[in-house]
Amino acid sequence: MAQNKDVLKGIKKLKEELNAVILAHNYQTWEVQDIADYVGDSLGLSMQAAKTNADVIVFCGVDFMAETAKIISPKKTVLFPEPNARCPLAAMITAASLKKFKSENPGIPVVSYINTTAAVKAESDICCTSSNLFKVANSIDSDRIIFTPDMHLADYLQSKTGKKIIPWQGFCLTHVRILPEHIRNQKGLHPSAKVLVHPECRLDVIKMADEVTSTDGMIRYARSSPAREFIIGTEIGLLYRLKKENPGKKFYPATELAICQNMKKIDLNKILLAMKNMEHQVRVPEDIRKRAKLAIERMLALK
Secondary structure (H helix, E strand, O other): OHHHHHHHHHHHHHHHHHOEEEEEEOOOOHHHHHHOOEEEOHHHHHHHHHHOOOOEEEEEOOHHHHHHHHHHOOOOEEEOOOOOOOOOOHHHOOHHHHHHHHHHOOOOOEEEEOOOOHHHHHOOOEEEOOOOHHHHHHHOOOOEEEEEOEHHHHHHHHHHOOOEEEEOOEOOOOHHHOOHHHHHHHHHHOOOOEEEEOOOOOHHHHOOOOEEOOHHHHHHHHHHOOOOEEEEEOOOOHHHHHHHHOOOOEEEEOOOOOOOHHHHOOOHHHHHHHHHHOOOEOOOOHHHHHHHHHHHHHHHOOO
């Protein structure tokens, strides 16, 4: 405990010296969430960082998130405390494979999920998040769309629009672990609980939900809902924030199997060392950064 206090003290001191801001994704461990200046989803955190006067962004999440922060705030130093905290979904598609996929489907607009590398974003027409994918899809003047990299998100999108979605065959290793029987089991135990699931889940799980939304969407729903119990179909790290911000309500994971080990690789010691040594700085080649930012800006411009 004394060692933890020293680490926390060191982080606080370095934050002031470096004029740094610490960002933590909703799936991070509780210790990391508690030390962060802002906790939220990946794009929301990057946009929040761009609004601050911080010189240094310490991004606690997975690799594509830190890259996104650098794309949006190129003049800020972005530190990523654990370079091996990689997103398996983002790794399922490369810029080269997307180029080939586009050549096989010529003239079809490409929508890429924010959970992609900068290089993939640079090859895309527009990005989307789990909360605005319908708005993005409906803004495109085409009845066919290439969607990368999550095929389950693509299934959900096609089920709710009249467009033909041509998916890349990627998936989130965490969300595919959530099965219909998990939801049924929890509903049996908590029959009055509302079921909230992430749109990266399988379509048969999505069909069982009361609300399908992003992690920040779940936070908002739980805060405003009169319900007192909720079954949460996403990575279990979100439950810490849900319980912390809603002490009078109860939250149950759809399954304890929904854990992303990559999201848990960052800890307080790694944050301290990254700041102390100014190491693991995120760099994105300028030509890629500009093209990737254009895809993000097209999304952000939608009203």
